[in-house]
Amino acid sequence: MISSKIFARFVHLQGPCLAAEKSLLATLRKKTGYTFSNCKKALELHNNDIKQAEAWLRQQAQSLGWAKATKLEGRQTSxxxxxxxxxxxxxxxxxxxxxxxxxxxxxxxxxxxxxxxxxxxxxxxxxxxxxxxxxxxxxxxxxxxxxxxxxxxxxxxxxxxxxxxxxxxxxxxxxxxxxxxxxxxxxxxxxxxxxxxxxxxxxxxxxxxxxxxxxxxxxxxxxxxxxxxxxxxxxxxxxxxxxxxxxxxxxxxxxxxxxxxxxxxxxxxxxxxxxxxxxxxxxxxxxxxxxxxxxxxxxxxxxxxx
The missing domain is CATH 3.30.479.20 (Elongation factor Ts, dimerisation domain)
Incomplete structure (x- = not known):
C-alpha cells in the first residue's frame, strides 16, 4: 500500500507536469489547427518539443496533401x-x-x-x-x-x-x-x-x-x-x-x-x-x-x- 506521504508527493510532482503538457497541447493546436489526437501524438513522439512537433505535423500534413492532391487531380476547378x-x-x-x-x-x-x-x-x-x-x-x-x-x-x-x-x-x-x-x-x-x-x-x-x-x-x-x-x-x-x-x-x-x-x-x-x-x-x-x-x-x- 502506498503511504499518504508518497501519494501526496506523487500528486505534487505529476500535477504541474500534466498542466504543462496540456498547455503545450493547447498551444500546438491553436498554432497549427490540427486535431487533438494528432497534436498529442506529435508531442509524444518529440518529448514535448513544440518546435519539432509542429515541424512533424506540417510534414505529415504535406505528405497527406500530396496524396490527396494526386487523388483529386483531374477534378474540375472552375x-x-x-x-x-x-x-x-x-x-x-x-x-x-x-x-x-x-x-x-x-x-x-x-x-x-x-x-x-x-x-x-x-x-x-x-x-x-x-x-x-x-x-x-x-x-x-x-x-x-x-x-x-x-x-x-x-x-x-x-x-x-x-x-x-x-x-x-x-x-x-x-x-x-x-x-x-x-x-x-x-x-x-x-x-x-x-x-x-x-x-x-x-x-x-x-x-x-x-x-x-x-x-x-x-x-x-x-x-x-x-x-x-x-x-x-x-x-x-x-x-x-x-x-x-x-x-x-x-x-x-x-x-x-x-x-x-x-x-x-x-x-x-x-x-x-x-x-x-x-x-x-x-x-x-x-x-x-x-x-x-x-x-x-x-x-x-x-x-x-x-
Whole structure:
C-alpha cells in the first residue's frame, strides 16, 4: 500500500507536469489547427518539443496533401480568386482555382493565394528594368517552382492547402509587370474586400499611367478609379484618335472612347485630358477566363518566362 506521504508527493510532482503538457497541447493546436489526437501524438513522439512537433505535423500534413492532391487531380476547378499585389513600379496578378465557391472563401485558400501573389511580385522586383513596360506571363509549372517566404516551393504549399481544404485546387496563371521610371502602376480588384498587401477578388485590373504634367496630384486615386472602369467595362484596347467611336456606346471596345463608369457624362479620354495623364497599358484578369484581357499592341512587349 502506498503511504499518504508518497501519494501526496506523487500528486505534487505529476500535477504541474500534466498542466504543462496540456498547455503545450493547447498551444500546438491553436498554432497549427490540427486535431487533438494528432497534436498529442506529435508531442509524444518529440518529448514535448513544440518546435519539432509542429515541424512533424506540417510534414505529415504535406505528405497527406500530396496524396490527396494526386487523388483529386483531374477534378474540375472552375472557382477561385485573383490575387493582386503592386507598388508604383512592380505588380503581380495571379489566378488560383478551386472546385467550389465555399473553398474560395476559406482562410487557408486565401493564405495560399496571398503567398503565391507575393512570390510572383518578388519575382517581378528581381527582374532588370527597361525603358518600356516589361510583362512576363507565367504558367502553373513556372509559378510552382517559386519559393514562398518560408523557403518551401509554391507546389509544396499547394499540396498542403489541398490536404487542409479537402478539394482540388490549381495554380493556374500569373502575370508580372515591371514599369520604367516614368510610369506609375495602380491596381484594383472586385469585389474589393482586402486591406493588406495582397488584394483578393474575382476580377483584377492593373493600369500603367504616365503624367504629362504635374497637374495630377494623386495618381493612385485616379488610377484606382480607372481600374474600376477597366474591371467593370472590359475594354479590349486603349484606342487612339484614329479609332472611330462605336455608333452604339454599349459596344465600344476602346478604353478612351468609353463612357466613364463613375460618371457617364464624360468619356475616359476626357478624364485623362482633365488630369493630363496618359494610359500606357492596362491588364484585366478574370477568374475562370482563358486569357489575360487588355493585352495591347505591340504584343512583342509581352515576354514569357523560360
Amino acid at each position: 472557382q477561385g480568386l485573383i490575387g493582386l499585389s503592386f507598388n508604383s513600379k512592380n505588380a503581380a496578378l495571379v489566378e488560383v482555382n478551386c472546385e467550389t465557391d465555399f473553398v474560395a472563401r476559406n482562410k487557408e485558400f486565401h493564405k495560399y493565394v496571398e503567398e503565391a501573389t507575393l512570390s510572383c511580385l518578388n519575382f517581378a522586383q528581381t527582374q532588370p528594368g527597361d525603358k518600356t513596360i516589361k510583362k512576363i506571363s507565367l504558367n502553373s509549372d513556372q509559378m510552382k517552382a517559386f519559393l514562398a517566404t518560408d523557403g518551401k516551393s509554391l507546389a509544396d504549399h499547394l499540396a498542403l492547402m489541398i490536404g487542409t481544404v479537402g478539394e482540388n485546387a490549381s495554380l493556374k496563371r500569373g502575370l508580372c509587370v515591371k514599369a520604367p521610371s516614368d510610369v506609375h502602376l495602380v491596381g484594383y480588384v472586385h469585389p474589393s474586400g482586402s486591406d493588406g498587401s495582397v488584394l483578393l477578388g474575382k476580377i483584377g485590373g492593373l493600369i500603367a499611367l504616365k503624367q504629362l504634367s504635374s497637374k495630377c496630384a494623386d495618381l493612385d486615386e485616379i488610377g484606382k478609379k480607372l481600374c474600376q472602369h477597366i474591371v467593370g467595362m472590359n475594354p479590349q484596347k486603349i484606342g487612339t484618335s484614329d479609332d472611330e467611336p462605336a455608333k452604339d456606346k454599349e459596344e465600344e471596345v476602346c478604353l478612351i472612347h468609353q463612357e466613364f463608369l463613375l460618371d457617364d457624362s464624360v468619356t475616359v479620354k476626357e478624364v485623362l485630358d482633365e488630369h493630363e495623364i496618359e494610359v500606357v497599358d492596362f491588364k484585366r484578369l478574370e477568374c475562370g477566363g482563358d486569357t489575360v484581357e487588355g493585352v495591347n499592341q505591340p504584343l512583342e512587349l509581352i515576354e514569357t518566362c523560360q
